Amino acid sequence: MSDLNGKIALVTGASRGIGKAIALALADAGADVAFTFLSSKESAEALAEEIRSKGRKANAYQSNASDFSQANELVQKIIQEFGKLDILVNNAGITKDGLLLRMSEQDWDAVIGTNLKSVFNFTKAVYRPMMSQQSGKIINITSIVGITGNAGQANYAASKAGILGFTKSVAKELASRNIQVNAVAPGFVDTDMTAKLTDSQKEAILKVIPMRRTAKPEEIAAVVRFLASSEANYVTGQVLCVDGGMVM
C-alpha cells in the first residue's frame, strides 16, 4: 500500500467522483497529489485538506483540461512546486448525450475537447519531463462505451475510443523510456455523471452487468493505483475494463 512513497501524481478532474477516489487512493499509497477541477472550488479545497491530513502534500488547481496552453503551463507549475511528476491520471470527463440526429456541434466539440483533447494536452505536457527522468506512469480513464459504442453517446463513445488509440500509440512511443501508458475502462460507476440517468435507464444497465451491481468509485481507483505502482512496471498499452463483467 505504500509503494508510491516519494512519488508525485497529477489527477485531472478530481473534485468529485472517480477522480476524487483516485486522488485519495494514490495519497493512501504514499504519493503527493496535485489535481485539477473546473468549477467545484469548495469540494476541491476540501479534498486537498483531506489529503494533507493524511500527511501528504496536495494542491488543487482550477484549470480547463480542454485548453492546451493552460495544461502546459499547469504541468510546468506543478513540476516547480512539487519538484517532479511521476504519475499522470487523465480523468476529467463530461457527457452531453443525445441521438446523433439531435446532437449539436457544440455538444460534439465540448465532449471531444474535455474527454479526448485533454488527454493529448496533459500527456504532451508531461512527455518531455518524463522522458528526461526516464520513468513515468500515464493512466487514461476511458469507458467500456469506447469499446462497445452506445446509442445516444456518439460523441462520448468517440472520445473514449479515441483515448484507446492514443493510449496504445503513446505506449509504443514511450515503452523504451521506461514510461508505461495504460487505460482503465470503467463500466457503470455511482457518481454525479450517472446520477442523471433515469430509473428505467439504470434498470436496463443493471440487466446487462453480469455482477448485477454498479461500481463504487473506489473500485476504479484501486485499479488505477495498481497501474501507477511498480507492480505494473511490465504492463503497458493495455486497457483494463473494470465493469463487473460487461465486456469480456
Ligand SMILES: NC(=O)c1ccc[n+]([C@@H]2O[C@H](COP(=O)([O-])OP(=O)(O)OC[C@H]3O[C@@H](n4cnc5c(N)ncnc54)[C@H](OP(=O)(O)O)[C@@H]3O)[C@@H](O)[C@H]2O)c1
Ligand atoms: N461514472 C461512470 O459510470 C463512468 C463510466 C466510465 C467512464 N467514466 C469516466 O470517468 C471519468 C470521471 O467520471 P465521473 O463519473 O467521476 O464524473 P463526475 O462525477 O461528473 O466528475 C467529473 C470531474 O471532471 C471535472 N471536469 C469536468 N470538466 C472539466 C474540465 N473541462 N477541466 C477540468 N476538469 C473537468 C469535474 O470538475 P468540476 O467538479 O469542477 O466540475 C469533476 O471533478 C470521466 O472521464 C468519465 O468519462 C465514468
